[in-house]
Amino acid sequence: MVTLAEVARHAGVSASTVSxxxxxxxxxxxxxxxxxxxxIRELGYHPNxxxxxxxxxxxxxxxxxxxxxxxxxxxxxxxxxxxxxxxARAHDHDVLLLTGxxxxxxxxxxxxxxxxxxxxxxxVELDDARLPLLRDTGRPAVLIGIPADPSGLTxxxxxxxxxxxxxxxxxxxxxxxxxxVVGEAAAVYERHTGFAERTRDxxxxxxxxxxxxxxxxxCEGSYAxxxxxxxxxxxxxxxxxxxxxxxxxxxxPLLSLLRQQGRAVPEDVSVVAICPDxxxxxxxxxxxSVAIPAHEMxxxxxxxxxxxxxxxxxxxxxxxxxxxxVRASSGPAPAAR
Amino acid sequence: MVTLAEVARHAGVSASTVSxxxxxxxxxxxxxxxxxxxxIRELGYHPNxxxxxxxxxxxxxxxxxxxxxxxxxxxxxxxxxxxxxxxARAHDHDVLLLTGxxxxxxxxxxxxxxxxxxxxxxxVELDDARLPLLRDTGRPAVLIGIPADPSGLTxxxxxxxxxxxxxxxxxxxxxxxxxxVVGEAAAVYERHTGFAERTRDxxxxxxxxxxxxxxxxxCEGSYAxxxxxxxxxxxxxxxxxxxxxxxxxxxxPLLSLLRQQGRAVPEDVSVVAICPDxxxxxxxxxxxSVAIPAHEMxxxxxxxxxxxxxxxxxxxxxxxxxxxxVRASSGPAPAAR
DNA sequence: AAGGGTTGTCGAAGCGCTTCAACAAGTGGT
DNA sequence: ACCACTTGTTGAAGCGCTTCGACAACCCTT
Numbered sequence: 052m053v054t055l056a057e058v059a060r061h062a063g064v065s066a067s068t069v070s071x072x073x074x075x076x077x078x079x080x081x082x083x084x085x086x087x088x089x090x091i092r093e094l095g096y097h098p099n100x101x102x103x104x105x106x107x108x109x110x111x112x113x114x115x116x117x118x119x120x121x122x123x124x125x126x127x128x129x130x131x132x133x134x135x136x137x138x139a140r141a142h143d144h145d146v147l148l149l150t151g152x153x154x155x156x157x158x159x160x161x162x163x164x165x166x167x168x169x170x171x172x173x174x175v176e177l178d179d180a181r182l183p184l185l186r187d188t189g190r191p192a193v194l195i196g197i198p199a200d201p202s203g204l205t206x207x208x209x210x211x212x213x214x215x216x217x218x219x220x221x222x223x224x225x226x227x228x229x230x231x232v233v234g235e236a237a238a239v240y241e242r243h244t245g246f247a248e249r250t251r252d253x254x255x256x257x258x259x260x261x262x263x264x265x266x267x268x269x270c271e272g273s274y275a276x277x278x279x280x281x282x283x284x285x286x287x288x289x290x291x292x293x294x295x296x297x298x299x300x301x302x303x304p305l306l307s308l309l310r311q312q313g314r315a316v317p318e319d320v321s322v323v324a325i326c327p328d329x330x331x332x333x334x335x336x337x338x339x340s341v342a343i344p345a346h347e348m349x350x351x352x353x354x355x356x357x358x359x360x361x362x363x364x365x366x367x368x369x370x371x372x373x374x375x376x377v378r379a380s381s382g383p384a385p386a387a388r
Numbered sequence: 389m390v391t392l393a394e395v396a397r398h399a400g401v402s403a404s405t406v407s408x409x410x411x412x413x414x415x416x417x418x419x420x421x422x423x424x425x426x427x428i429r430e431l432g433y434h435p436n437x438x439x440x441x442x443x444x445x446x447x448x449x450x451x452x453x454x455x456x457x458x459x460x461x462x463x464x465x466x467x468x469x470x471x472x473x474x475x476a477r478a479h480d481h482d483v484l485l486l487t488g489x490x491x492x493x494x495x496x497x498x499x500x501x502x503x504x505x506x507x508x509x510x511x512v513e514l515d516d517a518r519l520p521l522l523r524d525t526g527r528p529a530v531l532i533g534i535p536a537d538p539s540g541l542t543x544x545x546x547x548x549x550x551x552x553x554x555x556x557x558x559x560x561x562x563x564x565x566x567x568x569v570v571g572e573a574a575a576v577y578e579r580h581t582g583f584a585e586r587t588r589d590x591x592x593x594x595x596x597x598x599x600x601x602x603x604x605x606x607c608e609g610s611y612a613x614x615x616x617x618x619x620x621x622x623x624x625x626x627x628x629x630x631x632x633x634x635x636x637x638x639x640x641p642l643l644s645l646l647r648q649q650g651r652a653v654p655e656d657v658s659v660v661a662i663c664p665d666x667x668x669x670x671x672x673x674x675x676x677s678v679a680i681p682a683h684e685m686x687x688x689x690x691x692x693x694x695x696x697x698x699x700x701x702x703x704x705x706x707x708x709x710x711x712x713x714v715r716a717s718s719g720p721a722p723a724a725r
Numbered sequence: 726a727a728g729g730g731t732t733g734t735c736g737a738a739g740c741g742c743t744t745c746a747a748c749a750a751g752t753g754g755t
Numbered sequence: 756a757c758c759a760c761t762t763g764t765t766g767a768a769g770c771g772c773t774t775c776g777a778c779a780a781c782c783c784t785t
Contacts, residue, residue, distance in 0.1 A: 065764065150474055420733075734777105
């Protein structure tokens with residue numbers, strides 16, 4: 052392994068000079084900088100991460116805590132993770148992947164050992180056990196998702212309340228007066244993951260305002276579950292002409308079932324999905340949808356956490372505004388045509 | 389931050405004794421150990437990762453290099469990543485998440501900086517640009533997937549050749565004589581990702597041996613693409629009664645299209661999928677499938693890489709045997725009933 | 726009772742970097 | 756021609772840990 056000392060010798064300068072070239076914390080003459088950079092290249096030098104962390108007490112690592120489950124919104128999680136990783140690199144940081152498995156203890160371990168300078172937590176529940184710990188370590192941290200009490204914390208999330216409202220508005224505008232919502236699996240609500248509850252609240256509030264009837268049903272992501280849920284919805288509200296789907300795994304089953312029952316999309320029923328754009332365009336009908344901006348969420352999380360690492364203070368709650376894209380799955384309600 | 393020195397003082401021993409208690413590299417009397425452990429607990433001590441890495445030149449970190457794409461086999465990637473993370477923790481290591489974005493340069497950086505003790509590469513292509521680098525860094529590394537020349541490298545993968553063979557065997561046994569294969573997207577073959585080609589070879593070889601007609605078509609994972617591919621397959625081979633699907637995103641579209649055309653599964657056509665079990669049981673018909681043992685792959689990769697970190701040598705190619713689970717999507721060929 | 730082994734503990738020397746105080750050399754104002 | 760700065764460079768002191776060699780203290784042999 053090439054060391055900084057060897058680079059210094061090769062370039063004919065002192066070790067500190069090389070260090071300052073690397074960090075830019077002192078001005079260095081163009082000539083010297085040039086020479087040092089040349090030596091670095093020739094020798095193929097890479098600063099030793101451990102030594103650097105020890106001396107500077109900054110590891111240049113961000114910890115990303117992911118849920119362990121693989122049954123829910125996988126593509127979203129994955130895209131967030133990749134966005135976090137690439138954005139972190141743009142800020143000269145690396146990403147440490149933690150699973151929920153260790154639980155809150157992982158926070159203590161990572162912070163206590165100085166392994167990571169900052170943390171990003173995904174899949175935050177309303178009353179998350181990791182939050183108290185996080186708050187009193189005082190380490191920079193950003194949540195993706197919003198807990199019941201976000202005070203003293205920085206959070207990023209899609210504005211799910213507005214998302215729900217937007218879906219209802221779109222359908223109401225098209226003349227739909229009976230809307231059914233295919234929600235996330237019941238387990239998601241039981242876990243009190245904020246986004247699901249907020250979406251539901253947004254849907255309900257707007258529906259009430261607009262005088263639209265709304266039926267909200269949780270639903271697992273399997274074909275069989277969707278079949279049951281759909282049957283119960285149509286039984287209870289035969290006049291349903293608009294669907295909002297939040298569980299992305301239920302989208303394909305729903306479309307397939309509607310087709311099977313001879314209900315044409317969008318002629319007979321309209322469907323609005325809440326899902327990543329990629330899912331919306333791959334379905335059998337190109338779906339009108341509100342995008343889950345996974346990439347954007349990951350990117351902003353890193354940017355906010357880096358700002359805190361640089362010393363910026365103050366808690367902050369950043370809600371990304373939802374955008375609805377009209378595609379082929381929504382149209383005027385049959386009665387209104 | 390509590391340091392080792394403070395623990396030593398608190399326990400009334402020297403720093404080295406504390407270190408040896410922690411590492412177990414020298415014998416320590418039960419009484420001393422007890423006292424030190426007590427102090428560690430009381431003070432809430434966590435060894436500083438940077439200092440430890442510097443002194444021992446081991447970071448206790450494994451780098452995991454993931455593909456950046458989010459269009460392909462996402463659930464599999466995700467499950468592997470989570471398995472890697474949890475297994476690594478069981479070996480007292482953490483996982484650094486790298487994306488393909490930086491390319492081969494990432495290998496150099498991570499190895500050169502001593503950031504990671506070992507690497508696990510996913511989505512390995514037949515002629516992967518990262519391999520030469522990896523070989524001559526001499527760092528422990530394990531590939532998930534198999535390149536054209538695996539010499540000097542340790543690899544883990546599902547035995548896709550056997551997987552292809554197994555699918556054909558199953559269908560042939562049921563009397564199907566005309567089998568169509570819905571492969572991965574054309575891009576996957578163009579990238580020369582080994583598993584797709586190996587599966588195809590396994591399918592073809594076994595089909596030839598068993599005297600079964602086989603038509604292999606790549607296919608994107610969208611409904612529209614699947615519709616086109618299916619039409620062309622049935623046009624070219626109207627007698628097709630057996631399907632093997634490797635692109636998991638094409639599964640739902642295929643089932644949906646078959647239903648639409650009045651072809652019952654498994655009465656008229658049989659479908660065998662190559663996909664994670666979870667996908668197989670969530671489809672509209674519970675699918676006969678060969679499982680992609682993502683968790684197992686991630687776990688073995690870590691175990692193998694840890695063995696190398698401990699100093700074991702010798703290249704090794706570990707192929708996991710495929711297991712086919714019969715579910716509701718395959719049955720006797722119509723002619724054979 | 727002396728010699729040879731164990732066993733448990735310690736002191737000190739680094740690991741490779743950052744950063745501080747210090748200083749040499751130039752720059753410009755008076 | 757001198758002082759006060761600014762600019763560029765350096766030596767040295769650590770950061771918190773691991774690990775090596777040394778050394779008591781004890782056990783067993785003979």
